[in-house]
Amino acid sequence: MKKDRTSKPSKGEATRAKILRAAIRMISDQGPDAVSMESIADGLGLTKPLLYYYFKNKEALIEEVFEETSRESGGDWAAALDRSVTLEALVRGMLGSRMKFFRSNPEAAKCLLKLYSAPESSPLSRMADKRIARHAGALKKVMAAMESDGRIPPGSAEDARLLVRGVMTLTIFEFQHSRFANFPPDFADRMARRIAAAVSAR
């Protein structure tokens, strides 16, 4: 997980974080289109100019909601560029932090689902497309690196990428609809082992 800020956040950072949490909660309740800068400011008792000081418009705020949910839910692949990290360890870590994030931010999974299903005419839909493409691209790069330095066999990067994306996507639906009730407690560990086995087979 990225941690490039000092451990004690400034007052400005705390306000920014509070705004983000409120936006995630409101989007998960009402959907992205129904949420306005005005309703966020009202809900938090902030003035509109202060809200605009932190986020220049609603699009910028939602970009940051995407960033926040993905950064903290296992979307930071930097660890994988360390050649001592195996595919199994990587998947275990990614799934583990994602599940932990959804559990302590129960509205985040629903917020993501809502953003992903925004109408095609909405700018949010293009933002979601872009974000999915960026993450798919990042994962592709990571798997290509693993293949090229021999951590996974030749020709397996593409399948590894697809299997990992499959289990990551499943966590969104499963959290939203059953709070992981149908997952074994060691889900992250099992999937990591199975995917590693699948990828090294033949």
Added chain:
Amino acid sequence: MKKDRTSKPSKGEATRAKILRAAIRMISDQGPDAVSMESIADGLGLTKPLLYYYFKNKEALIEEVFEETSRESGGDWAAALDRSVTLEALVRGMLGSRMKFFRSNPEAAKCLLKLYSAPESSPLSRMADKRIARHAGALKKVMAAMESDGRIPPGSAEDARLLVRGVMTLTIFEFQHSRFANFPPDFADRMARRIAAAVSAR
């Protein structure tokens, strides 16, 4: 795929199918809450009594939308109860028909996403929960049968179920956001082989 009707549909069945298609299209555009029985009747030039003759209310219509999208997109597991069907063949078939279905019904993936992200207060949300639970249960039964008759190793049913659900779920997002542009053309075949290898490992 189930096919328990005669090959030439009656006029009533054709009307019923036309209503379902319209409902899927309208839900995928506007979301389930914005679509009313009235707007569906208007859109098709049907009288309201005729629409209610086919579907007793909006909930019944949406139940059928769920059934239709899942039946035709690889949710019919009956084939797996035939002991000669391997896990690999099953997954290949399921993914293959799902991708074919989304390609020829481009609005179905978005319609599913919209239904899955309905507000928790909406009856649709409970319907989505129920449907997900039913499908998860059906897949669980299939994998248990495969394990008990030795088609997959002891103790592997749960992981098989989760991997299959992962790749099935991924198809919804991937179709919606890139029309499978990031999938290799032999996606179904590759995932079937990888999942079979993962499940039989160790």
